[in-house]
Amino acid sequence: MIIRLKKSIMKIETPADPQMESPSSSSSSSSCSSSKRRADSVMSDCQKRLKLHQDVLTAKDVCDLIQYITLKRCNRVKKPSWFSVSDDARLSRVNVMILDGLTQSHFYRYFSQFRHLQRYSSRWTLTPSSCDPLTSDLLSSKVTVETHMPLPASLMCHPVIRRFGSSAAGLSSFLLTEQEMIKHNFPVKGGRGCEGFVCTESDGRVTDGSPLFGLDCEMCLTTEGLEVTRVALVDADGRCVLDELVKPPNRIINYCTRFSGITRSILKPVSTRLEDVQSKLLQLLPRDAVLVGHSLDGDLRVLQMIHPHAMDTSLLYRQEFGRRFKLKRLAQVILNREIQSEDRRGHDPCEDALAALHLAQYFIRKGPREVLEDHHDELWDFPEIDDHVILSDHQLSSLSFGHALYGSGQSALFLGRAAETNGSVSNQQCRRQQCFSDREVVCVFRRLVQSYSLSVLQFSSFSNTLNQTTATGRQRHLQQVCERLGQMCVLYVGPLAADSTERHVHTLLKRCGRLRTVRLLHHTHGVHAEVVFEHLEGAQLALDHLDGHQINGCTIKVRRPVHDLCLDLDERLSERLNDRLNIHMIYVCNLSTKPHRHDDLLQTFRQFGPIQQVPSAAEDAGKRSRHAFIKFECADSAQAAVGVNLQIGSRKLSVCHALTPPHMTSWMHTHTVTTETSPETAEQREECDVSCDLQEPLLERQMKKLDGRVGKVFRALERNCLSVVILPGDSSGGGDHPGLCFIHIKQT
Numbered sequence: 001m002i003i004r005l006k007k008s009i010m011k012i013e014t015p016a017d018p019q020m021e022s023p024s025s026s027s028s029s030s031s032c033s034s035s036k037r038r039a040d041s042v043m044s045d046c047q048k049r050l051k052l053h054q055d056v057l058t059a060k061d062v063c064d065l066i067q068y069i070t071l072k073r074c075n076r077v078k079k080p081s082w083f084s085v086s087d088d089a090r091l092s093r094v095n096v097m098i099l100d101g102l103t104q105s106h107f108y109r110y111f112s113q114f115r116h117l118q119r120y121s122s123r124w125t126l127t128p129s130s131c132d133p134l135t136s137d138l139l140s141s142k143v144t145v146e147t148h149m150p151l152p153a154s155l156m157c158h159p160v161i162r163r164f165g166s167s168a169a170g171l172s173s174f175l176l177t178e179q180e181m182i183k184h185n186f187p188v189k190g191g192r193g194c195e196g197f198v199c200t201e202s203d204g205r206v207t208d209g210s211p212l213f214g215l216d217c218e219m220c221l222t223t224e225g226l227e228v229t230r231v232a233l234v235d236a237d238g239r240c241v242l243d244e245l246v247k248p249p250n251r252i253i254n255y256c257t258r259f260s261g262i263t264r265s266i267l268k269p270v271s272t273r274l275e276d277v278q279s280k281l282l283q284l285l286p287r288d289a290v291l292v293g294h295s296l297d298g299d300l301r302v303l304q305m306i307h308p309h310a311m312d313t314s315l316l317y318r319q320e321f322g323r324r325f326k327l328k329r330l331a332q333v334i335l336n337r338e339i340q341s342e343d344r345r346g347h348d349p350c351e352d353a354l355a356a357l358h359l360a361q362y363f364i365r366k367g368p369r370e371v372l373e374d375h376h377d378e379l380w381d382f383p384e385i386d387d388h389v390i391l392s393d394h395q396l397s398s399l400s401f402g403h404a405l406y407g408s409g410q411s412a413l414f415l416g417r418a419a420e421t422n423g424s425v426s427n428q429q430c431r432r433q434q435c436f437s438d439r440e441v442v443c444v445f446r447r448l449v450q451s452y453s454l455s456v457l458q459f460s461s462f463s464n465t466l467n468q469t470t471a472t473g474r475q476r477h478l479q480q481v482c483e484r485l486g487q488m489c490v491l492y493v494g495p496l497a498a499d500s501t502e503r504h505v506h507t508l509l510k511r512c513g514r515l516r517t518v519r520l521l522h523h524t525h526g527v528h529a530e531v532v533f534e535h536l537e538g539a540q541l542a543l544d545h546l547d548g549h550q551i552n553g554c555t556i557k558v559r560r561p562v563h564d565l566c567l568d569l570d571e572r573l574s575e576r577l578n579d580r581l582n583i584h585m586i587y588v589c590n591l592s593t594k595p596h597r598h599d600d601l602l603q604t605f606r607q608f609g610p611i612q613q614v615p616s617a618a619e620d621a622g623k624r625s626r627h628a629f630i631k632f633e634c635a636d637s638a639q640a641a642v643g644v645n646l647q648i649g650s651r652k653l654s655v656c657h658a659l660t661p662p663h664m665t666s667w668m669h670t671h672t673v674t675t676e677t678s679p680e681t682a683e684q685r686e687e688c689d690v691s692c693d694l695q696e697p698l699l700e701r702q703m704k705k706l707d708g709r710v711g712k713v714f715r716a717l718e719r720n721c722l723s724v725v726i727l728p729g730d731s732s733g734g735g736d737h738p739g740l741c742f743i744h745i746k747q748t
């Protein structure tokens with residue numbers, strides 16, 4: 001699963017949360033519905049302002065957030081793009097708690113022990129790192145400044161700024177409007193001279209994530225005017241997906257060889273006609289494709305095609321009075337690339353299409369303001385921006401966070417085992433006190449909490465326990481924790497016919513969700529299959545609904561694994577049902593892959609209450625997933641939608657409560673993806689070694705103690721303090737184990 005790099009905006013407006021102030025007793029199953037109603041009431045405002053996507057934070061993202069909250073009075077401190085509060089001026093302090101040695105897997109394995117952390121309003125997957133910048137060099141890191149200062153007056157009326165503004169961002173901001181296409185002679189539906197033109201299949205839903213395609217054509221002069229002789233199309237990754245010579249239907253008067261590179265001998269054996277190229281383009285272009293070219297109107301006219309989503313680089317890098325830069329000049333200045341070389345006969349349309357594509361991608365990535373600031377004197381010949389603006393940016397960005405914090409009249413506190421390890425920060429900037437136990441950390445902090453704007457607390461009891469074992473023992477422990485979580489997605493199916501294949505099993509079970517692996521077991525009494533789902537929901541639905549179905553003529557049973565790792569599976573699944581992040585969400589499977597299924601989903605489930613969003617499910621190889629998560633505005637709506645017989649068209653839907661946390665792309669994402677194993681090569685797996693130096697009762701007690709200390713610190717915080725809890729993850733040998741970042745605002 002690819003994870004997107006661009007961060008989503010997370011808006012938080014957290015109401016008072018009495019449960020965060022004083023821990024309540026464990027709720028029984030009989031009070032489940034009332035606890036959900038309480039959580040729904042507590043979280044209603046927050047969830048409406050919160051957008052949780054399957055994105056990942058890094059330690060630097062957390063550092064940027066800390067810098068912004070503590071230094072926000074300095075207008076030039078950059079605000080993280082993934083975090084927004086409706087009234088962040090109220091936030092006066094930041095407290096960070098680091099639970100050394102813990103990973104995301106630990107939190108979900110010992111979920112019931114973390115009663116305080118469960119109540120934090122947002123939860124993000126955190127990329128593990130070999131060193132923790134929050135304890136090692138947070139205060140010595142450079143301040144991240146907002147470099148976009150007000151534009152000089154000489155640039156405020158620039159044609160690029162007049163058209164796009166100084167802060168436009170995203171692909172959709174730079175598309176040509178229909179009026180602009182008509183003005184610049186693009187072929188449009190019903191337009192003059194466009195009779196008989198071919199229209200591409202477009203659904204009108206272009207987003208910032210829609211694919212870009214670079215297009216360029218070479219032409220010759222015929223008795224009917226300019227006609228196409230060569231067409232090139234490149235995709236967003238720069239691959240040339242079409243490069244085709246075309247024979248015009250009319251007699252050629254001038255081959256325009258100097259520009260096109262086309263000669264009589266080159267075209268003589270060509271049999272491809274315009275309609276052939278049109279057909280290929282219709283097949284290659286997705287419904288939300290955006291075509292990019294330089295003076296693209298001419299290319300579309302000779303292709304006799306109409307496409308409504310277009311970007312023209314001659315109009316992106318625009319000049320006054322309708323003048324346009326040549327593509328060769330833009331490529332030379334912006335891309336530092338030489339195209340249309342004089343020593344080569346004719347232009348290469350693949351090269352030109354790629355240059356136009358890269359110019360558009362550069363403009364989208366940088367934005368109009370930065371493009372002007374970086375290249376205005378080379379291209380537009382405007383006076384240079386005042387030096388003092390750049391100088392003051394440089395001066396501010398060269399400040400360390402510790403100096404900037406001290407200069408603003410604030411100071412920091414660091415408590416923990418590693419407090420004395422960094423001597424590069426003065427005592428004026430930060431008070432560091434080494435503590436030899438987690439209990440000492442909490443006691444010292446409660447005495448000093450009101451004296452510091454930023455406090456960083458390091459709890460090391462669990463990492464001390466880990467360090468008492470060997471490196472092999474630590475890795476074995478992490479493997480065991482992950483294995484216990486992974487077993488929640490495993491089912492056994494059988495008995496199967498002797499000639500059954502993985503495909504037979506996959507065909508039946510895929511209706512419940514995406515499968516990770518299917519492996520036939522021939523060493524059992526009769527053939528069985530071990531099936532691993534990507535999501536907890538898929539395994540649960542298969543267990544509930546597929547028992548007694550037939551595979552290849554045999555009636556099957558669907559069962560969970562039966563060994564010591566799985567004795568508490570029911571309890572852990574029950575915990576997932578009570579996760580407050582999921583109470584508004586349901587899981588729907590056996591969906592159609594048709595493009596309009598999103599509208600069908602909304603129409604079908606809107607009857608249960610207002611829908612907040614239908615998060616995009618992960619997709620493989622461009623194929624639409626057969627499952628989706630639906631988030632309602634009210635938890636009661638999600639409850640009502642479960643257990644009702646629903647169908648879309650002829651497809652019967654299966655629905656259950658969401659179990660996978662919204663911040664995780666898959667419950668199994670920490671495991672290596674395996675391909676299907678054929679029956680001939682399947683071998684009996686070795687029995688898992690579950691013995692471990694770290695005993696379960698000890699681990700459960702430690703997790704509960706750590707969570708209790710988080711609760712004590714939170715209750716000691718002042719109002720409007722931003723509380724951040726970090727589970728750092730693990731990146732030492734044996735692969736990366738992601739961490740978690742919890743964020744909550746103390747209200748009372």
